[in-house]
Amino acid sequence: MSVYYDDSRDIYIVVPLRDAKSHPSRSSIDLLLPTRSFTGECYLWIYTEAEHPVIKIENETFLPHEVVVRDGRRWLFMGKKYLKLNLASPLVVSFFGLTDPSDDIFLITSNKGFIPRGGLADIERQILGYSRESLGVSQIIPNVTTVGRPVKFKLIFTAGRTGIKRGGRIRLTIPRIFSNPQIKDPDGDGYLRIVKADAQLEIISIEVSRDSWEWVDITAEFKEELKPGGKVIIYYKAERTQIVPFRYERTDRSYWFSKMPPMAISVMPNKRCYFAPLANGYSHTLTFKADIPERLHLIVPSHARTGERIVLHGIFTDKFRNLSDVYPLHTDVRLKLLGRDWEEDLGRPSGFYGRSAFKMLLDPLPEGVYRIRADSSSGRFSSLSNPIKVDNDSSLGLYWGDIHVHSEMSDGIGSPESFYWHARNIACLDFTALTDHACYLTDNEWLWIQDLANMHNKPGEFVTFIGYEWSGKEGDRNFYTWRNELPLFRGTDPKTNSLRKVWRLIEGMEEDVIAIPHHSLSNAKWEYHNPSFERLIEIYSMWGSSETADTKLWRMPRYGISVRQILSTGSKLGFTAGSDNHDGRAGFSGEGAYYTSIYVPLGFRSGLTAVYSNGLSRREIFYSLRRRRCYATTGERIIISFQINDLCMGSEGVWDGSARIRGEVHGTDLISRLELIRNGEVVWSMQPNSMDVAFYWEDYQPPDDLVYYYLRVKQADGNLAWTSPIWLTKMTPESPLL
Known part of the structure; x- marks a missing residue:
């Protein structure tokens, strides 16, 4: 896919339909239109052998108007449409009646007089005046590097047969998670310089790309002609790189979230040309691989009943929590079961189900709270598991999940298949949801995503919800269902771009759908809150915490409102x-760096949701979420029990003279502070300095009307947890007896 555009010229969008999406249940194919910020009348063409193709854009249908045959190639003019394009909201285009779209091409242009001819390479030459293969070739050294380590890159560009005229330019693109490029301080981070050029070359700008807020573009202009075969060598020092393993190999700038390798080159051979990226196969690739194994993560269920055997998972990762491909793995680890005042040797890890993960089945334990410790003589893999509470309570289990994750299906990386494998086998989650952005999904892709979620759902073992992220006028909401399908609403569609419109469309589905707002400090608007669907709010994620307006766990501008x-x-x-x-990667993201993902805003580790439920199924977990029987953590599996007047978290009750507050907390580190929040204020606190604590406190101050309480837990390692609130209403003659 290619987009050619600048402010003073026509726009051309060229899409090979072999890139379009299909689904066996549908006769149409569809795609997300590559886009730029553009408004104006455009002309639609399709290259196809189909007799009666049909195109749909924004509920408008286009049929063939004119057939143009040149050099034996058949193009159909499909009509014109006034388009308003912007980077954040690409359009979905659907095609019907195509017999074999593998060689078909879709073209949109604002050039009324442009008559396409030939195939894909011919069209590019017609638009650009040259082929992309003739622009040149790039090489980067090193082309394989390790995540999180400083790198000194050397880029070598060799001009192709087109050469570059005086006044022509090259443009390098660097993701903003890397060190900010600069040309003034040779000893500073991000220093970039032209080491060699066979023609005089001058850097004229370094700025955030107009094609994506996630890229920095460095533009350099030739003051004299660079002849074919001429070379340019550019040095770039990056102390900050990414911590996520990934192979960059695409060159197109189709979307703001396209994944190009750092220092990807686009070329403008002369002043009258468009910038064009090097052709695939002519541009460098760059692979970031995981570092050596340095950490061992031990994960056990948070709750077990007496008589049940217990599964211990162990995951070896690098320091950023990536699975390492450095083998063989030699460890001197011994495992020990820790009780209240005793320990038992469990031997060495066994039961490996991959080179970096093992699973051991432990014997049943009597009632109590336990942890597993890994001891290592080198100290390299010493670690402590989360706590597990064993009792005879057969009613509720405690389950862990992450239901807010994106993949390559929208603006992320990683396939849905690898997402589910990682969530179940590495993050060891009980439930999860892949919530790609609705506005970046085609209808056919949405069918596939629902199919995959249903296929991976295993009641009693691993629960997967169908969900997506809606972004519209009132901020962002994630929509979920426990059923096998969910209507897809795009915040970019005029029919569903506001919450009022969405609420009307799902009226009557209150028991089947939940909507959860997130990072409310960023952009949430609350005028159209619907309590029938919005039963929860995401208080923490890799963006940080939205608990309070003055929180320190936040780095971005604060245009929204806090949870309190x-x-x-x-x-x-x-x-x-x-x-x-x-x-x-659900529930087990990168950590230990300034940016913990592939995007600039994300600088914290992933959080987790704990749910008390009668069972591990879609319906039961969903029902517990609707009832607010859940709490949030910054990623640690802290066990929390919290009641007021025998009401569990998320409940509503009536003030009966006092609030009798009790609970217990079992941490993954020393619990440094407990705080009870009443209507936004801390009314009670304690500093246990222990990993296990039980507490009781009674509040006699009656509410004026409605009062809420929630517990805030802080550990010595800085990790936090928040229980869902409990609400008490002042007793009135009309108050129901509970």
């Missing part, structure tokens, strides 16, 4: 936490 401000309006919302991960 929302609660002060009388809204009754339980708390969840997730990752908002864009690496296709």
Whole structure:
């Protein structure tokens, strides 16, 4: 896919339909239109052998108007349409009646007089005046590097047979998660310089790309002609790189989230040409691989009943929590079971189900709270598991999940298949949801995503919800269902671009659909809150925490409102936490770096949601979420029990003279502070300095009307947890007896 455009020239969007999406249940194919910021009348063409093709854009249908045959190639003019294009909201285009679209081409242009001829390479030559293969070739050294380590890159560009005229330009693109490029301080981070050029070359600008807020473009202009075969060598020092393993190999700039390798080159051979990326196969690739194994993560269920055997998972990762491909793995680890005042040797890890992960089945344990410790003489893999509570309670289990993750299906990386494998086998989650952005999904892609979620759902073992992220006028909401399908609403569609419109469309589905707002500090608007669907709010993710307006766990501008401000309006919302991960890795994202994902805003580790439920199925987990029987953490599996007057978290009750507050917390580190929040204020606290604590406190101050309480837990390692609130209403003659 290619987009050729600048402010003073016509736009051309060229799409090979072999890139379009299909589904066995549908006769149409569809695609997400590559786009730029553009408004104006455009002309639609299709290259196809089909007799009666049909194109649909924004509910408007286009049929063939004119047939143009040149050099034996058949193009159909499909009509014209006034388009308003912007980077954040690409259009979905659907095609019907195509017999074999593998060689078909779709073209949109604002040039009324442009008559296409020939195939894909011919069209590019017609638009550009040259072929992309003739622009040149690039090489980067090193082309394989390790995540998180400083790198000194050397880019070598060799001009193709087109050469570059005086006044022509080259443009290098660097993702913004890398060190900011600069040309003034040779000793500073991000220093970039032209080491060699066979023609005089001058850097004229370094700025955030107009094609994506996630890229920095460096533009250099030739002051004299670079002849074919001429070379340019550019040096770039990056102390900050990404911590996510990935192979960059695409060169197109079709979308703002396209994944180009750092220092990807586009060429403008002369002043009258468009910038064009090097052809695939002519541009360099760059692979980031995981570092050596340095950490061992031990994960056990948070709850087990007496008589049940317990599964211990162990995951070896590098320091950023990536699975390492450095083998063989030699460890000196011994595992020990820790009780209240005793320990038992469990031997060495066994039961490996991959080179980096093992699973051991432990014998049943008597009632109590336990942890597993890994001891290593080198200290390299010493670690402690999350706590597990064993009791005879057969009613509720405690389950962990991450229901806010993105993949390559929208603006992330990683396939849906690898997402589910990672969530179940590496993150060891009980439930999850892939929530790609609705506005970047075609209808056929949405059918595939629902199919995959249903296929991976295994009641009693691993629960997968169908969900997506809606972004519209009132901010962002994630929609979920426990059923096998969910209507797709795009915030970019005029029919569903506001919450009022969406609420009307799903009226009557209150028991089947939940909508969860997230990073409310960023952009949430609360005028159209619907308590029938919005039962929860995501209080924490890799963006940070939206708990309070003055939180320190936030780096971005604050245009929205905090969770406490929302609660002060009388809204009754339980708390969840997730990752908002864009690496296709639920519940176990990168950590230990300034940016923990592939995008600039994400600088914190992924969170987790804990749910108390009668069972591990879609219906039961969903029902517990609707009832707000859940709490949020910054990624640690902290066990929390919290009740007021025998009401569990998320409940509503009536003030009966006092609030008798009790609970217990079992941490993954020392619990440094417990805080009880009442209507936005801390009314009680304690500093246990212990990993296990039980507490009781009674509040005699009656509410004026409605009062909410929630527990905030802080560990010595800085990790946090928040219980869903409990609400008490002042007793009135009309108050129901509970």
